Amino acid sequence: MALVVAADLRFDLEVAGRPAVHAQLRGDANRLLLEVDDAGAFAGARDATAVRALAESLAAQGVVVRVESGGRHLVSLGDVRAPWWQRRATGSRRIRVGSVRGAFTAARSRTRGTQAVLPDAALVPPTTLWPLTPTLRRPVRRPVTTTHDPARGGSPRLVLAKENVWAGERLPSYRLRERTTIGSAPDCDICLPGLEPQHAVIEHDHRDEYVVTALAGSTRVHGMRVEQQLLRTGSRLEVGEHRLVFTREEYADHGRPHGGRVGGELGRQLPQPPRDVI
Incomplete structure (x- = not known):
């Protein structure tokens, strides 16, 4: 055209x-x-x-x-x-x-x-001339042998889901801290309109898990109203009229034993060593 x-x-x-x-x-x-x-x-x-x-x-x-x-x-x-x-x-x-x-x-x-x-x-700015190694090195993919990440990482985050998404549109993503507050107050880590000032809180506990706790208003996980709920990759968190999806890399998400789906979702999973609880 x-x-x-x-x-x-x-x-x-x-x-x-x-x-x-x-x-x-x-x-x-x-x-x-x-x-x-x-x-x-x-x-x-x-x-x-x-x-x-x-x-x-x-x-x-x-x-x-x-x-x-x-x-x-x-x-x-x-x-x-x-x-x-x-x-x-x-x-x-x-x-x-x-x-x-x-x-x-x-x-x-x-x-x-x-x-x-x-x-x-x-007129284009010149590329880095030295050192060459960082610009030529391929990204390193860490082997998955356990979901007990010693660095307690995995980039845990919430992604704001929308029903209608424009082509090329990037959905807002919120990186989770040790304690992440959700609400409409300006001082909340995740500030969304229409919520209670302090609507819910997500905390990183001693088991290296992320747990959401309802403070006020409606808080649901997979459509069920909860007071407190552990989050796994794919968990759908609904606060008020907003829907957020929890995601964490499989090498650190304890809901995926051995970092994968060996045998299928309901099949036998490979065993892994017990994790250290801090």
């Missing part, structure tokens, strides 16, 4: 040691007209790469930009197809030359050594 745009833009290009170039971009739908005083201002050697990239981006959106100077058609960029002999001068099938002057400008852009005026990769 072609991109639909409307444009009416005037701008000036100023380069040290050269006269200013005036330009106007106008048009609607997916056809735009760019009128410039001097198209050669964009004919630096490094500009050629940027122009080709721009032409490919316009083509992907179904947009065509016709470039004119003094009423003469120079080139068209974007959703066009150039003949093979023009590609020798432009280096792109998405740049169609409209006149001899346009062909001269395109050919000069590949050999001219003037300063570039269009943005290119040179």
Whole structure:
């Protein structure tokens, strides 16, 4: 589907040691007209790469930009197809030359050594040069042999669930502390509208478990109203009208013996050593 745009833009290009170039971009739908005083201002050697990239981006959106100077058609960029002999001068099938002057400008852009005026990769911040090892190392996945994580980790968190989620939308996630309060008061760790000021609290106990305790209002786990309940990965916690899902990595979630589902959800699980209770 072609991109639909409307444009009416005037701008000036100023380069040290050269006269200013005036330009106007106008048009609607997916056809735009760019009128410039001097198209050669964009004919630096490094500009050629940027122009080709721009032409490919316009083509992907179904947009065509016709470039004119003094009423003469120079080139068209974007959703066009150039003949093979023009590609020798432009280096792109998405740049169609409209006149001899346009062909001269395109050919000069590949050999001219003037300063570039269009943005290119040179404006991107450089990558880390040293040390190389941290940038090339693959992420290390820790082997799962027990759910008794000595660091008492596993990134325990609550994720706010929604019925309607937009494409690409990221749901809010709340990292759990040793004691995490939930309510509508501003000083709560998880502050949600419509709740009691201090609605519920989640505490990390001496067994390395996370337990929710109702303080006021309605607190449910998997739809059942509770006063206190231990949370496991996948536990659905409902406070008021809000629904949150508890999650913790399997290597630290004691509800998954040996860090997996050997034999299925109801099958025999591999034994693991007893955990140290602090």
